[in-house]
């Protein structure tokens with residue numbers, strides 16, 4: 659496994675992130691949810707995508723975040739056809755409760 | 759507002775089912791229960807994570823459905839309406855359950871240095887979700903990790919990303935602000951990403 663970017667590299671990037679239209683990774687992180695929901699303003703989206711272009715760490719982070727989200731969406735729920743049969747005692751209990 | 763089948767137009771047999779239940783035809787009512795109990799149980803299980811409590815939630819939900827179906831005016835699809843009811847009943851029961859092993863959410867959040875730069879291990883390779891989804895154990899792996907999240911985060915992820923409720927609906931159900939829903943969802947997703955990382959990096963056994 660490779661290590662995180664070395665301290666000097668990060669310090670240089672930290673300076674770069676102070677330039678106009680630049681945001682830090684931490685600020686970028688706060689925008690991820692809104693970016694994926696497509697609720698950023700045009701300017702915010704531009705700034706977000708600019709950071710994405712210059713920052714490999716955030717590119718990798720966002721890719722993994724999206725992959726994890728997709729796995730949760732696809733694995734969290736089984737299709738209706740794949741559901742186990744309904745327990746008979748549950749049906750009975752529901753029907754009995756209804757009769758009362 | 760809602761994706762998937764739950765928002766689809768009225769099913770052909772829906773009117774018949776509603777009428778049968780409202781008119782207390784026992785055979786039709788039982789068909790109605792058998793038709794819907796399966797998916798309702800699955801929803802309840804995803805929320806309460808306990809078979810016994812899930813069955814209780816479904817029973818309570820059907821009681822609400824039978825009590826209120828006369829007033830159900832078809833404002834939404836029947837399944838959407840019933841889905842909200844079983845979610846609500848499951849949340850009520852969840853408050854009573856004590857789930858065991860969960861992780862500390864703070865320890866799974868991204869880390870930044872003093873300059874706001876991300877500190878992450880670099881990725882040498884990344885498995886695509888398509889590849890991972892072909893693994894036979896993928897459902898168990900992913901659901902096992904979702905289960906590790908503390909309930910106040912897990913539930914937001916389940917309701918938003920799996921049950922596909924809107925931020926507004928989740929905020930109303932849990933009686934918290936929409937901003938709070940968004941913050942917790944992002945933290946839950948970040949934590950899940952960390953838990954799934956060995957898998958996504960192709961390092962998992």
Ligand SMILES: [Zn+2]
Nearest residue numbers: 683713716876
């Ligand atoms: Zn970054």
